[in-house]
Every structure is written in structure tokens, then in C-alpha cells.
Amino acid sequence: MPSHPEPSLKAGLTALKQGDYQTAKAILEAIAGSESDRTAVIQAEIGLVVVYARIGEVAAAIALCETLVENERPQVKEWAERSLKQIRRRYQTEDTSTTDGTGFIPLENSAAAKFQVESQKSVSGEDENEQTPPSQTPARSLRVPTLRASQTRGWLASASSTPRTSVPKTSSLRVPPPPNSPTAVNQEKVKPPTIYWRQAKRAKVWQPLSKRGLKLLCLLEVGTCIALFWVIKTLLVLLMRFINDAFVKLPFLEPLQLLYRDPTPVLLVVIFFLFCLSPWLLDRLLRKFYGQRQLEKDILQRHSKETVRVLQRYCKQQGWRTPKLFLLPITAPVAFCYGNLPRTARIVVSQGLLEQLTDDEIATIYAIQLGHIAHWNCAIISLLLLLTIPIYQLYHFLGHWGDAKTQPLWRGIFAVLTSLVYGLWCLLTGTGLWLSQLRQYFCDRVAAEVTGNPNGLVRALLKIAIGIAGDVQKQEHTSWQLESLNIVIPVGYKQSLCLGSIAGYTTFESFLIWDCLNPYRWWFVINNTHPLIGDRLRRLCKIARLWHVEPELYLESQQPLTIKRQSFLLQIAPWLGIPLGIAFGGLIWLIWQTLFALKLLNLKWIYDNWNFIKGCMLIGFSIGILLRINSFFPNIKPATVQTDDQLLDLLINPAALPIDSTGVRLVGKLLGRRGTNNCLAQDLVLQSSTGLVKLHHISWLGQHVNPQELIGRQITVTGWLRRGATPWIDVQTLQTQSGKIVNSPHPIWCIVLAVAAEVWGAYILLRG
Template sequence: MPSHAESSLEAGLVALKQGDYKNAIAQLEPIASNTDARKVAVLQAKVGLVMAYARSGDNSKAIALCQTLTEINNPQVKQWADRALKELTKPKKSDKESKKSESGFVPLKNSGDNYRPEPPAVNPLNSSVTQVVVKINNPSNESDNFLPPANRLAKNTQMYWRHAGRAKVWQPRHKSNLLPLRLLSAGTFVALFWVMRAILKLLMNWSNNILYNIRLQPLQLFYRDPTQFLLIVLGILIVASPWLLDWLLANFYGRRELPKESLNVHSREAVRLLQRYCQQRRWRSPKLSILPIAAPIALSYGHLPRTARIVVSLGLLEQLADDEIATIYACELAHITHGDCAVMSLVLLVTLPIYQVYQQVSQWTDNIPNKILHLPGVVISSLAYGIWCLLTGTALWLSKLRLYYSDRLAAEITGNPNALVRAFLKISIGIATDIEKQEHTSWQIESLNILAPVSYQQSVCLGSIAGQIPFESFLMWDSLNPYRRWFTINNSHPIIGDRIQRLCEIARHWHLDLELYLTNQQPLKIKRHSFILQIAPFLGIPFGLMFAGLLCLIWQITFAFKLLNLKWIYDDWSFVTGCVLIGISIGTVMRILYFFPDADMKPSILQSFLPDASTTVHAGDRLPNLLANPSALPIDSIRVRLVGKLLGRRGTSNSLEQDLILQTNTGLVKLHHISGLVQLVNPQDWIGRQITVTGWFRRGATPWIDIQSLQTQNGQTINSLHLLWSMVLAVATLAWGGYILLKG
């Protein structure tokens, strides 16, 4: 397709999205008149013209063009045209009915009535132009570049949405029990307080020790208990959190006000939802803001409904449809309703400045030409990142639980669980696309992740693999694996398949068609010994306690019969700690034997104890099949060799190697790498280059690969020392436990 035609098509689709129908028609008509009606560009132009004609009131032209599209030998085009033609030719409603249908809401008699709107069926003519995706079986790539960014994303992933309908009349299910959420919110505050108190006391002690060692007078204030002071500070931060977060987001993230008129352009339903819901509860409407971020994210903060704020990104408004945007706003309203916003706002307010320290110090360090001076910056930035992870970790359980409550309330507010399912999936696709475009995980996505509706870690694989395999196949692990929830303990969000399955249950309860047909069968039966090996290091703790109890009993008996006087050992109960450490060490070694089968660098002494593991090396094109296995566990250790582009942050900000991702021809997958103490070449040096990764694929809540080696096209190799450091840790733990046990 000529370049001038590409630019005309893109300009026409952009004009259509902005509501400039006259300009859109002028740009698209020449392309639609092309004699080769099978070209992707021609079909896209005709689809855009139908929408432009219909929205500008020229129904006769829209119907005539739509009829030609119904004769196209392409199932996706034909299905869209059939739906559009049905919408164009149906009888017009009265103005009152039209407004009711358009808004999707029915006025309430009073705030206590059950709300029963009659939303419209999905209207393809009212869809955003970025949602009209045509899947063409065309082996050439001539059409890959003519689409706007959002359309190019959908074209490349070859997505097709069912657009399952919404409820017209429904009754909410049984009332939610908010007690667990309330208790966990209080527990999160306590956990945050104690972690901050421990960090503060440690810093105070270090400061005084340093002053003492350099022969200066220690600060007497630092010897006092900081409990009362910290409680007062946290109380002030909770009260001031809405305004302080406004300032932080405005200065570091570009937050600006979002007028309802601007939101109305993207989602009229969201505006009506906010008005109706706040009027029902006699709330002041939350303050609306927008972040200039391409990735689709949303968050809410504030300690009371009248101080609440809802912030969305520009990417979310551009990549989601009208009803999907409304469901995300409904989720944020649910957080405000349930009151979990207050504690989560405090967590965000405490963690954002620390993350900014990590970010700024990393950038300053990278700008220093003398690499010898990089060490202090690396230490400070890594320490700040570790503290950020630690403080964020206090809210992990609350972050997971509150999403189950908000998903349910959002579905009940809108009557549209299917739109919420589509919203989650499109957010995942948008985040994965942003990572691919920027070639690393952006600062904004990671630092705001704790309040986001979908986790960026889960989106890496799910969003990038979309179109390669059906969503139902990928999410089978999330819904059928009986041990799936064990692998979300350190995750900030519940597994997305579990959330979608609950929304599907609500849709079934309301007798709706489903956007995704997740299987409703019983969980798979997986051999228990596989899971036991997976958690062997943790099982070492109870086994260590049992061993300590057995030793104590034996020593008591031998002492009673005057056979052996070991009472001096069990008089000192520190031997229990030694037994626990030995148990953890034994469990770690057992897991290592199964975690790293056929490792070339594995000590020969371990080879005779190795299980019979498959040595099959899977190529990158098999990645979708590996992800679709619902019975896989990380302990399965599937050997893979993948070729792709290495993505991640560069320089000091990735000193802990926390952001390494492989971009293959079928999707993204997270990489785990552990370097040695001295290493001439680091993986960060190869970011942006084509590499070959050899390692072990692990299927968990977030799929990843434990690297064995990285190799460039010119033969350079980096070996990961995951196995070596695991063995060092196991041996050190064993030695420490044995020392405590024998010391007595």
C-alpha cells in the first residue's frame, strides 16, 4: 500500500475517533474505492466509513456500504457487518428511550431501591474505532503499518472479542461480609507500623554507632523509643494523604485534572455511573485526574468518600471501550465504598518517596563518568529498592483480598461482568505492549502497581501471548491447578484467571452469555509429592521442630536413667533454632535436586542423586503450549532454549537484576538471573540485543525462566549462578544450625 494512502487511512481513523466525521469521510472514501476489496486497508477504510456515515446521520450510505461488507469472504468482517446492519435497520426509539438506552441507566425512585437499568445490546457503531479489529489471513505484511497504535496492537495479536452482553434486570447476590477486609486493613496498618519502626530503630542505632566510632557525641534522641513519634506521624500522613499524593503524582507523574466533559468523550457511561452512584449515597463526586501514561492503569486514594480521588491513565481511556472504562471506575468506587482506600493510600504515600530515591540515585549514578564512584550509588539505590519492596510487602494480602470485593461490587453496580473481564484482559495487553515498546518495565507501572487493577507481573506473559493461544487455554492453570493460590503469597494481586472465573459465575447467575468460557470442572489431581518437593524448604521448619522435640525426649530419658548427661544442651533452648535451620537446609537441598535437573554446572557428587528428568529442550515457538498446561508446577523444571531480544532496565537501576524480560516471537517471559560476586559482563550490557537463553521454564502465578546461560550471536556467554548460590545458602544454613546445636 502506498505511503500516502497509509497516512490517509491513519488520519481518517484518528479523525473518526476524535469525532471529526466530515474529515474522516474525506480521508477514507478514496481508499475504500480501491478495486481490490480484499486488502486489509480497504476493509478497514470501509469499516471506518460505515461508522462515520452512521454517526454523521447518513444512514442510507452506511447501510449500502455495510451490505457490501456482509458479502466479504471473511468471517470477522462479515460478523461485524451483520451486527452493524442489524443496528442500522432497526426501528428508531423515542427520545426518552434512546437516552435511556444510550446511558444504560434507569433513574431510581429512591436510593434504597434495587437498581435495574436496561442497558443496550453491544452496538458496533458506537464502539471506539480502536476496538473494530479485522483479522485477515494475509501472509504478507503490507498492512502491518497502516494502523494506529491501538489498532496495530489488536491486529498483531489477532484478537477478536465476543462482546458478551450485560444484564438488563438483576438482583445482587448475597451481601458481602466485610469483616475480613476490615480486619486485614487494620492488620496491614499494624504490619506497616512495625516494619517502619524496625527500620527506623536500625537507622538510629547505625547513626549513633557511626558517630561513636568517629569519636563524636551520639545523639541521645536516637536512644529513645520511636513508637509514639511514629504513630503520630502515620496518623498525620493518613489525614493528609489525599493532598500529599496529589502533589507527588502531579510533580513526578504529570497528574492533571480530568474534567467530566473530557471523560464523557471516552465513556459516557462512566460519567453517568459516577453521578448516579454518588447521588445514591449522597457523596461528593470523587476528584478525577489523568496521568499521561501510555500503559492502562487506574488507582484511587483518599481516607473518606468526600476526599477520594480516582486517577486513570491516558492509555486506559484510549484502549478500553465505553462500558469497559465504566467498569474500571466502578472498581475504584468499590474501593472507596469498602474503606480500604485509607490504608492503601498510606502505603502508597510511604512507598512513593522511597521509590523516587531509588530512581533518582540510579539516574545520578549512571551519569557519573568515573565507574569507580558508582559503588556508593549502587548500594544506596539497591538499599532503597529493598526497603520499598519490604514496605510494599506489608500490603500484599490486603491488595489481593480487596480486589475480590471490588470486582464483585463493580459487577453489581454496572450489571456488566463481561465488560470487566474484557477490561482486565485489555489492560494486560496494554501493559505488555508498553513494556515491549519501552523495552523495560516503566517506573510508573512498577511504583503504582500495588493500587493498579491488574498486576504488571501477570500482564507480561498474559498480555503478550494474547492471540497466540486462546485466553481460556492460558487461564486454565489459574482456575484448575489445585495449588495455584500457594504461588500468589508474594504477589500483589490475585491470579487473574481466578478473578475472571468469579465474574463468570456472576454472569451465569444472571443467565448471561460469557465473554470467556472458563471450564467449571473440578480442580486437577496433581501428584502430591510434586507439591511437597516444591515447598520442601518451608516444610523443613515443622520437621525441624519435631526433630528438636524428639531430641529433647531422648535426652530426658537418657538423663533419667543416668545413661548420658546431656541436660546442659536442652537447658539452652537455642538448640531448637539449630534444628529448624538444619531442617530448612535439608529441604532446600531436596528441592535443588529437582529444580535444576541436567545442569551442566552441577557438582558431579549430586549427579547420582538426580531424578530422571526430561532433557527435552523446547524452542520459543513451543512457549504457548508450555503456558497452556494447567497441571504444571515450578518444580517440573522444563528445559528450554529460547531466542529473543533481552529487555529490561539499564545501568544502576537494574543492579539487582529484577527487571530482565525475554521478548520472543510468541510473547514475553520473565527471566531470573543471579550473578557472581565478580563478573566482567553483566546481562544489563546485553539489553536490546538478540540473545539465546538456556534454562528451566517454571509455570507459576507469574511464569518465568531460571537462567542457566545467556549467549549472544557472536558467542559471548554469561552463566547464571542460581544453582551455586542455592547450594552455598543450603550449606551455610546447615553449618549454622549444626554450630548452634553442638554449642549448647
Template sequence: MPSYSESSLEAGLTALKQGDYQTAIAQLEPVASSKGNSTTSLQARVGLVMAYARTGEARKAIALCQTLRDSQNPQVQEWAERALTHLTKRKKTKKVSPQTSKETTNSGNSSTVVSGRIQQSVLEKPAQPSHYQNTFIETPVASQNRFTESDGYTPTQRLNIYWRQAKRAKVWQPLRKPKLLPLRLQALFTIVALFWVMEFLLKVAMVSVNVILDKLPYLAPLPFFYRDPKLVVIGILVSAIALSPWLLDWLLTRFCSQQPLSKDILHSRSRETARVLQRYCQQKRWQLPHLRILPINTPIALTYGNLPRNARIVVSQGLLNQLADDEIATIYATQLGHIAHGDYLVMSLVLLLTLPIYRLYQQISQWGNNISPGFGQWPFNIFSSLIYGIWCLFTGTALWLSRSRHYYSDRLAAEITGNPNALIRAFLKIAIGIAHDIQQVQHTNCQLESLNLLMPISYQQSLSLGSIAGHIAFESALMWDHINPYRRWMAINNSHPLMGQRIQWLCQIARHWHIETELHLANEQFIKTTRQSFLLQIAPFLGIPIGFGFAGLIWLSWQTAFSLKFLNLKWIYEDWNFVSGCLLIGFSIGLVIRMNAFFPNLKTANYQANESLPNLLANPSAIPIDSTSVCLVGQLLGRPGTANSLAQDFILQSSNGLVKLHHVPWLCLGQKVHLPDLIGRQVTVIGWFRRGATPWIDIQSVQTQTGTTLYSPHPIWSTILAIAAQAWGAYIFLLG
């Protein structure tokens, strides 16, 4: 049986979460006045600070915070310091009545104890070991709820970010219905692309097996491996679509510990979400989607299934912990948008095909990491890289659809909830939460990468945006995304639309409904990026159509010479293979033209340091070819060993944010130290900073504190690639 103090504490915290602050104060004051620094007393005092702040009793809240600063619990001390700083600042700025203070608090800074909406998990403990590793105080209430936050401060709150808490529309008109034909065509294209990729890989596998069997003694090739695999591929795709809900249930449960999410827990986290789901499903005459949860601290959400009655909406524990009531509702509304538009069917198919491949890559990487570094590790490095490449190939088939579908779901979410501003805050908080998770675990979580295609925000765009939050305003950080004239070209290989562009769309909806916007993004304006710079940026790719035109000109010349009986090159111009040689030569020439501008000499006097990183990210006119020499100091993050054979996960955590690193591992064989050996250490990175849809640094050198230096020969790699393409193209061109 719980004691009287525990019962009062539980009742007080429950009233606090429900917004009944007077009842909370009445229940918590007797418990808080008990002597000592017991866990129960500390919890009651923290709850009282929040209740006092909500009711405008700032003096009482400040006095209580001052007593909490003397607590022996270091986390309570830190919490009290942050709360006291904010409360004191507010008191000096403006002296108001209790009612006015309550209204001000509701629209104020969500980074403190008086956030716009008190999240349920203020004092609750995690369901399992947290990435944050700073669990606060356990409460009787928390012990009854498995899905809870690790401490009182979310990643957003730790950064002292000011949120305008812009209001929602009270009455709004429906938006004009978008044309769904482009989305349907993109979904069809994705299925066709999947078919082509599967057929190609299956043919390669069948031919390879038969070649091996033919070379081995006493064995013969399998006759049915010479047949056309089209029908087999069609059967696999149809079966995968039909069984995707249940197969993905098993895979996500097996590999990601997915569990059912009860409606009661969801209702306790976000009352509005339950209403949104119920109202929209009744309107569409659907059954409620199956609700699932992933017990991880990274804020993610995804939807899969094949029919509305089989749809599953999955969120993570981190999303419920880090977002407010109305923000959670808007994220669920975006998932309803995917169901309504039907794009979730194709994305479920892609996830079903890619998840086992990614899991195989993980497993091979684990086996490779268990082997001592040396020659024995190379087969695992090669095989894991091959499997990762296949995973990227399958994932690439859905990039176009993935970028487009969020435009439709964001529109519908705003229309369902009437709250585009909450969706803006949700996107930004998810980006901050993802960046915080990467900083905590010191590499990109495999769940983040494997589920990235279906998430609301990609982890790549969250790296820099989420980590520089608090250093510069969101409006500055997002300026490149919605102003740079070549932004869409730079995002062609991205899985999600640019964050600034999405927020701009939502701001347009808010202005259409005559409500204030959460962010005030600048309008389109003239910037200094020139067309010449852009053409130089895409010179290697421009060389391909130029090479094709050159091949056509050569064919016409040869054909004319043959007609005039001047020259007989029939053996060349009747074999159209020479066209591919011209394409390779054109690509090589474009690569050479771009090289000097892409890799200018690094001069010590021009190095940009850590403090300049936010300004580099905020520059709206830069494109990748506008190289900036940087010398940044920070901790090297990334996956260890075999899992990083292709250098796909190297990140620098500087004092002002995270930035992606590009490294060329296959030309560093002669060096004694390899970049994965430096993961977790303090390093100095010198290289070329590039501002694209995902900002990155091409490494020139990495130096440790002990003086060890590792080089990454990007210009040499580009030269080798250009020479190889030129030689191969010339060989094809001359032999026909």
C-alpha cells in the same frame, strides 16, 4: 478562522464519534472528494471508511480503502491494508443487508476499524511524545483535546483479537452481600505489619547512628536514640493517614505529572462512566470523587484518600484511549468498590510510605548510571539495592490485603453496571496494553512498578498474558489460573489475585444473571499434577516446621535425661536459641532434597523453542518444579545499570511473547560481560522454564549473536545457600 474543509471535517468526525453516521457521511464526503492527499482529505476518507462500515455500505468502504492504500503516508497505507483485509473477509463470509451488517459490526472484531465500539481517539494525536512512536494524522478536533491516543490502532487492535462482545444484563438481581469481616481484619493486619516494619527499621537506624557516633572522636551517642520509638511510629502512621490525600496529590503531581481530569473530557470518552459515578454517589450520599489523570500511555487506574469526600480516582491517558465506553465505566466502578469497602484508606497509607522510598531508589540509580562503570559505581549499586529491598519490605506488608480486596471490588463493579463481560474485556485489554508498553520502552516503567499495588492488574501477570494474546486463545492462556490445584500456593507472594480466577468469578456472576459470558472457561477438571511434586516444590519451607518439631523432640530428650540425672545439658536446653538453629538446618535439608529435581540436566535434544512458549504457558498441570529445558531467541529487555543491581528487571521478548528472566548477578563477578550490558541486543537464552503464577526462566546461559556467552549459576547459588544455612544452624545448635 478554520477553513470550510476543516469545519466540515471537524463536524463529520464529531458526528462519527457520537454514532450519527449519516450526518458524518454527509459532512465528510465533500472533504474526502477534494483532490490530493492533503491531511484533511486523508482524515475525511478514513472517517468515511468507518462510517460506511457502520451503515453496512461495505462496497463503498472497500473501494475507499483501496484508494487509501495508494497514499504516500506509510501509516495510512498500513491502516488501509488492515481495514481492507477485515472488510473483504466479512464480505466473503456473509452477504447481509445494511441493518444486519450494522448489528454484526457492533458485535464483531474490535481489532479493526469496525470495532464493537468506536473509540474516540481514532485519528487524534498524543498530548506528549508517545511510547508507540507512530503518531497518525493530526486533526482539528484532536488539537483541542490534550488526552488523546497516539494513532488509530490500540495495542489490542494491532493483534487482531476477536472479542465476543457478550452483552450486559438488562435486568439483574443484586448479589448476596459479601462478608466484609475478613477484609477488615486483613486491613488491620496490614497496619500492624507496617507498624512492626517501621519500628524495626527505625530502631536499626537509631542504633546504627549511635554506634557510628560512639566510634567517632569528639562525638557522643544521642541519648534519645536509645528510647523506644513506638510512639513516634504511631504518630507517623496517624499523620500519614490524615494527610494522605494531599500528600499523594503532591507526590503524584511531582513525580508522575498527575493532572485534574475534567468531567467534560471524561464524558466525551465514556458517557456511561459519568452516569455510574453520579448514580452510585447519590445512592451513597457521597460527593463525587476528585478525578485525576496521568498523561502516560500505559492503561492503569488507582484510588487513594481517607474518606469518601476526599477520595481521588486516577486513570491514565492510555486507559481512556484503549478501552471502550462500557469498559471504562466498569473500571471506574471497581474504584468505587474500593471506596465503599474502605480498603483504599490502608492502600493509600502504603502508597504514601512506599512512593518516596521508590523515588529515592530511582534517584540513586540515576546517579550511579551517570558514573563510569567500575569501582566508583559499587557504592551506588549497594545503596540502591538496599533502598529497593526496603521498598519491597514495605510493599510486602500489603500483599495479602491487595490480593483480597479485588474480589470485593469486582463483585461491586459488576453489580453497579450489570456488565461483568465489559469488566472481563477491560482486564484483558489492560494486560495487553501493559505488555505493549513494556515492549515499547524496553523495560518495566518505574511508574508501573511503584504504583503496581493499587492498579487493577499487576504488571507481572500482564507480561506473559498480555504478550501472548493473539497467539493462543485467552481461555487456554488462563487455564492454569483457575484449574491448577496448587495455584493459590504459587500466588502467595503476588500482589493481585490470579487473572483466570477473577474472570471465573465474573463469569459465574454472568451465568447467575443468565447472560452469555465473554470467555468460556473450562470447569474444574482432573489434571496430572501430583501431591508428591508439590511437596517437593515446597520442601525447603516444609523443612522449617520439621526443624521446629525436631527441636522440640531434642528439648524433650534433654529434659528427660536431666530429670533422670543421666546427662546435664542445661546450658543448651534452657537457651531457646538452639531452636533457630534447628529451623535453619531443616531449611537447608529441604533445599538439598529439592535441588536435583529443580535443576535437572539440560539436554540439547529436549530444548523447547520459541514456538512452544504459548503451549508451555497454557499447560494447566505444571508447577515450578516441573522444569522444562528451553532455548529461546529474542531481545533482552530490562533496566540498565544501577537500577538493575539485583537483576529485578530482566525480560526476554521472543517472537511469541514476553517471559521473566531470573539471574544470579552476585556470582558472575569473574565474567567479562554482565547481563545489563546485553540489554537491547538479540540473545539466545538457555535455561529452565517454570510455570507459576508469574512464569519465568531460570537462566543457565545467555549467548549473543557474536558468540559471547554469559552464565548464571543457579544450582551453585542454591548449593551455597544450603551450605550457609546448614553451617549457621549447626553453629547456633552447638553453642546454644
């Protein structure tokens, strides 16, 4: 069921006049790609020329101008020829000497940037020598090219006779796939795309930011502690009961009375001691398993002198001792902190972060860690890290031991054990998800306020995402260091996969517009370790505006989209069925009480307790799955299936929801961990010609062909692309070049789950 709103030409042109280029681009491209009203199509194409020119997509602007030059209407042709001439006159080949040490080219120093600034006046018909007032940003000084009604009435009325030519979109500017891919036959090898940065300035003078919301953060910190304790206690009680039940059933053994006692007092004491010793215990764990070593001050100063000044100044203001500094010898750019008090705090960064970020960007990342320490969430996350790292290491070692076994029976046993331990790690990590999300917003504000450089923090977060995606591509799997530390690093590795890998093929605003405009975006981060990165960057850009600084990205002026509510309700139908089941259970209980009071019906044997509510919840959940399944897994038809050429357009659609279930067939290389550590297929990534996309795969029971056997090979993935907080593909089939096929029966397993929930719920209702 499509969830896209009807595009409006007026809305698109209004957005263009207001400088809201990404919204204008999305709306006008939708209109230009339609076949309904030729008049609106030509107006949309004219607006798109201006949009492409102002956001730096020069090739798209030129291609569209060349299309409009062929129009038979003289006014359109004259405008297109004049604009094309001005664009080509100002377009110059980029100067490769502007590349900095990180491999990025600052936008303000590139020829494309010069063209972008100049075309803001020339394409809109303004005089070349006209000066923009300093207080007025270029984005706000632009005007949409318009023609008088007397000029346009004639050609617009008969425009439908003009042949329709497709509008060149961002996807037409993509770099071809690598030569070794099946889709790159007879194509020449091309250079990787260059990423341009505006290099927006920092504030020279700025006022303090609001401290609103700190009470909510404190409440969430307390709630995280309670949730963590409750989960540990529940698991411990279940384990104690299991052991005693086993002793009861086994001969010659008696249950241990100690295991019948309440473990709360002992558990509280143990957790308290772990909390007190967490800095030193984490020192040993990180040194033993991650190779952590001390970061000397002179080494840090060589990479970032500003960081040393920021640490000294902020710690002096707070009356702290400077935190200990450590370094991880990994190439992925990560940073985190731990410690139970400010005086015992440690800040850890990776070698990759020091090498891939610039001086001021490194300082902003260190300032984020100071914010974590100041808000005390560092202490709680440290305890969580202390509990989860040993469990993850156990999972890691069990996987290696399982790989060393040759007998299928032993490999199966280790696969089950590894999956159970991994599930335990996910469960404990899940208690800190919401705190991990919320704390990022507050610490971003601290970093901006301490450094006065929100634009530097924007670039730092984006470069971290690019670096993480590059690390996954280089290693051809997600490293265990990234996954185990994911909850504490500035940018999550899952949200980095797609964003970091397609950065060279489109503007950041185009991809991040979903995070800013989609009205249901908040529902899709409930189970994420990090907030929407687009929303984080939008808030930082808003701070830059507040301090009268031009932002690095133009995200803050976007207006939310309107999406049909029915699409979202269908998306959450299984979860919506749970409260509806509870309501239905309460209704039948009320009816039974009424009939029992009137002595018309006696069902006390069923409704003597409230267990029947559980049955109603399960039935509601089952009905929700069945209602959604046809829309969630529609038939993938060859005539409508989307390929690599359309992938980028699908990813940057701000109105998309996972329920849209776009059928895709993509070609690329399968990445992921090998062996028992990936027996649940939790680390499968497709490296296509556009970028990295997460894959969700479910195997048949007893399936002979395992997807791990295809890792590192060129494959064709057929499935349903879903755009949420993290884009992913629900796999239908994986096919190699030799014809070997691995099926992933998502719809069948959904039906099995629905039937199981239905049967279980009915059993509870009948049993009473």
C-alpha cells in the same frame, strides 16, 4: 519430576459433551500425542476436530480433518471428508471492516465467529436448520460425534496399522517471528495477530450479590496496618541501635540517649498525621513526579458517558461527594484511587486507559475504584502509597546519579545504595500484598453490581493486560511508573507480560486454564501483588451466568486437575523444612528433658534457652534446598530442550508446576532497564516470537560481562521454564549472536545458600 496426571479418553470425551472445551482440549491433545493405544488416539483426534471447531481454531480443525481423510478405515475417512467439506463451506475470510477504534475485532461480527456458531451444529452432525432454544447456550447444545459400536469395532481393532501423524496444536497456528530475529531468516514479514472478542452482552435486570467475606476483608485491613507499623518500627529501632553502636566504637563520641528510647509513641503520631494528610500529600507527589493533572468532566464524557452516569448515581446512593478525577499522561492503561475518606477520595486513570478501552469498559474500571472507596481499603493503601513513593523515587534518583559516575568505585557504591533502597521499598510494599489481592475480588463484585456488566469488566481487565504488555514492548523496559504503582492498579504488570503478549496466538481460556484448574495454584500467589487473573475472570463469568447472561469467557465449568502430591511437596521442600526443623527441635528438647530428669545426661549448656530452635529451622531449610536442587535444576540436554515452537504449549499446560523445570532454549530480544537501577537484574524480559517471558538472573560476584550490556540485542536464552502464577525462566546462559555468553549460576548459589544455612544452624546448636 513430571507432575502431569494420566490422561483419560473417557474424561476428555465427557468434558467435550459437557461443553468444557479447554479441559477436553488439554486431555485429548495429550492422548492424541501419545504412541500407546492407536484406537484411543483416533477417537481423541475425532474429538479434537469438534473441540477446535467449537472454540474457533478453524485452521487446526481443517488440518486434523485432512489428516483423518488419509485414514484407511472407511468410516473414519467418510466422517472426516464430510466434516472437512462442511467446515470449508462455512469458513469465510474475516471482514476487516469490523475493527473498532481500539484495534480489536468483535468476535460476534467476524467471519470466524459465524463459522464457530454454525460449526457447532454441522460438525456434530446436526441439521443446519435446527434451531437452538434461546434458553440453551450453544456450548451446551453440542454433541460429540459418535459411531455405533457395529460401525467402529472393525476399524478400531485394526487402527494400529494406520501411519501416525502428529496432531496440529495451537502452536502450529502461531505467527512467525519478526524478520529481524535470528529465527526468521528468509521469512516474510507478517501482520500481528488479531484478537477476537465475543462481545458478550450485559444484564438488563440483575439481583444484588452476596456480601459474604467482608469481615475477612476488614480483619485483613487491620492486619495490614499492624504489619506496616511493626515493619517501620523494627527498621527504625535497628537504625537507632546501629547509630549508637557506631558512636560507641568511634573515639570522642558518646551515644545519644534519645536513640535508646522506645519510638512507638512518636511513630504513632507521625503515622496518624501522614494518614490524615495523605490525600493532599499524594496530590503533590503525583503531580511532581508523575505529571498528574485534573481530568475535566467533559473530556471524560467524550470517552465514556456511562462513567459519568455511574459516578453520579453511585455517589448519590451512598451520600458522597463525587470524587475528584485526575489523569496520568502515560500510555500504559492503569487506574487507581486514593484518599482517607470518601469525601477526600480521588480517582486517577491514565491516558492509555481512556484510549484503549471502550465506553462501558471504562465505566467498570471506575466502578472498581468506587468499590475500593466503599470498602475503606483505599485509605490504607493510600498510606502505604504515601510511604513507598518517596522511597521508590530515592531509588530512581540514586540510579541516575550512579549512572552519571565514571569511576568504578563510585558506581559500585551507588549500586549498593540503590539495591538497599530498592529492598526497603519491596519490604514496605510487601506488607500490603495480601490486602491488595483480596480487595480485588470484592471490588470486582461491586463493579459488576453497579454496572450490571461483568462481561465488560472481563474485557476491560484483559485489555489492560494487553495494553501493559504492549507498553513494555514499545518502551523495551518496564516503566518506573508501572512498577511503583503496581500494588494499586487493577492488573499487575508481571501477570500482564505473558498474558497480554500471547493473546493473539491462543484463546484466553487456554492460557487462563492454569489459574482455574491447577490444585496448587493458591500457593504461588502468596508473594504476588494481585490474585490470579483467571480466577477473577472465572468469578465474573459466574456472575454473568447467575444473571442469565452468556459469559465473555468459558471458565466457570472447569473441574480441578489431580496432580501428584509428591511434586508439590518437593516444590516447597525448603519451606517445609522450617516447620519440620521446629518439630525436630521440640523433640530433642523433650528427649533432653527426660534424660536430664533421669540424671543420664546434662546438656543444659546447649539447651538452656530456645535459641537452638533457630538452628534446627536453619538446618531444616538447608536440607530442603538440597533435596530439591536436582529436580529444580536438571541437566539441559540438547535432545530434550524445548524451543520457541513449543513455548505456547508449555505455557497453556494446566498441570504444570515450577518443579517440572522444563529445559528451554529460546531466541528473542532482551528487554529491561539499563544502568544502576537494574543492578539486581530485577527487570529482564525476553521478547520471543510468541510473547514476553520474565527472566530470573543471578550474576557471579565480579562477573565482567553484565546482562545489561545485552539489553536491546537479539540473544539466545537457555534455562528452566517454570509455570506458576507468573511464568518465568531461571536463566542458565544468555548468548549473543556474536558468541558472547553471560552465565547465571542458579544451582551454585542455591548450594551456597544451603551450606551457609547449615553452618549457621550448626553453630547455633553448638554454641547454645
